[in-house]
Amino acid sequence: MKLKIIKFKSVKSTNDKAIKLIQRKKITSGFIVSDMQINGRGTMGKKWISKKGNIFISIFFKVNFAKIKIENFLMINAKIIKKILKNYTSKKIIIKKPNDLLIENKKFCGILQEVVEYNNDKFLISGIGINTVISPYNKKMLFTCLNDHSPIIIKNLHIIKKIKNSYEKMINDLNNNNFTYIKNKYI
Numbered sequence: 001m002k003l004k005i006i007k008f009k010s011v012k013s014t015n016d017k018a019i020k021l022i023q024r025k026k027i028t029s030g031f032i033v034s035d036m037q038i039n040g041r042g043t044m045g046k047k048w049i050s051k052k053g054n055i056f057i058s059i060f061f062k063v064n065f066a067k068i069k070i071e072n073f074l075m076i077n078a079k080i081i082k083k084i085l086k087n088y089t090s091k092k093i094i095i096k097k098p099n100d101l102l103i104e105n106k107k108f109c110g111i112l113q114e115v116v117e118y119n120n121d122k123f124l125i126s127g128i129g130i131n132t133v134i135s136p137y138n139k140k141m142l143f144t145c146l147n148d149h150s151p152i153i154i155k156n157l158h159i160i161k162k163i164k165n166s167y168e169k170m171i172n173d174l175n176n177n178n179f180t181y182i183k184n185k186y187i
Contacts, residue, residue, distance in 0.1 A: 001171045003031040003059065003164055010036040014058035015112055015127040022060065022118050029061040029171075031164050040129055042110050043099055048129045049136035054145070055156050058127040059167050065122060068179055070115060074098045076186045077111045077126050080170060084162045085109065085130070089149040106144035108135075128163070132156055 004027075011017045011034045021027045037056045040048030050056060078095045085101065086093050094102045101109035112127040131145040132154045147154045174182060 001029065001061070001168055001175065003029055003061070003168055003171075005164070006030050006032050008032070008034040010034060010038060011056075012039040013037055013041050013127070014056050015041060015114055015125050018058045018060040018123075018125045018127075019114075019116050022116055022123050026119075028121075028123070030059075031167070032058040032060075033160060037129070041112055041127070043112055048110055048112070049138060049143070050129065051131070051134040051136050053133045053156075055128070055130040055132055055159060057160060057163065058125055059163075060116075060123055060125040061171055062121050063124045063174070065115075068174065068182060070113075070124075072183075072187055073113055073124060073126070074111075076170065076182075077113060077128075079186060080166050081109060081111065081128060081130070081163065084159065084166060085146060088146055088152060088154060088159075090151070091149045103144055103146075103149050106135075106142040107131075108144045108146055126167075130159070132159065 014032045014034050017032055034056045036052050037050035040050040042048045082093050091103045096102050099111040100107050108131045110129050114125045116123045133147045135143045135145040
């Protein structure tokens with residue numbers, strides 16, 4: 001499955017934009033990229049601090065939860081992103097369940113997973129925020145950015161392309177294989 005790239009200069013939240021595209025435009029899959037997020041969301045009502053220059057994306061597609069449980073996608077999402085980003089640093093990237101990626105116990109990536117039902121179909125939305133070049137400040141949590149731990153110049157477009165390709169492969173695998181295959185490859 002090819003995911004159509006849908007670009008924005010600024011959105012409230014890439015996940016909110018995905019929900020609107022599903023419900024109002026009846027788009028069944030896509031790859032949203034925004035230069036800025038005004039009101040990024042995290043899990044449990046937390047806010048994702050969005051600094052311009054970082055990555056803000058949401059991937060959405062129709063999914064059959066009879067084939068794979070929603071909980072499995074939490075680990076699939078984290079592992080896909082970790083596999084891509086580990087190529088940019090020699091530091092160990094840790095998955096902090098359910099949806100954060102850390103370097104040196106500092107958060108640099110968050111994933112917000114949501115399910116939306118529309119016209120009897122279920123859609124998985126995976127919002128991904130990656131602090132690639134700018135680290136936000138928060139009194140309650142330590143943040144970092146990938147650039148601070150990388151010997152190479154971080155190019156957001158290169159990372160975004162790799163994420164898009166990885167999700168297209170995963171969706172194709174999901175549509176064409178059984179759960180055992182998916183579990184062995186992604187979970």
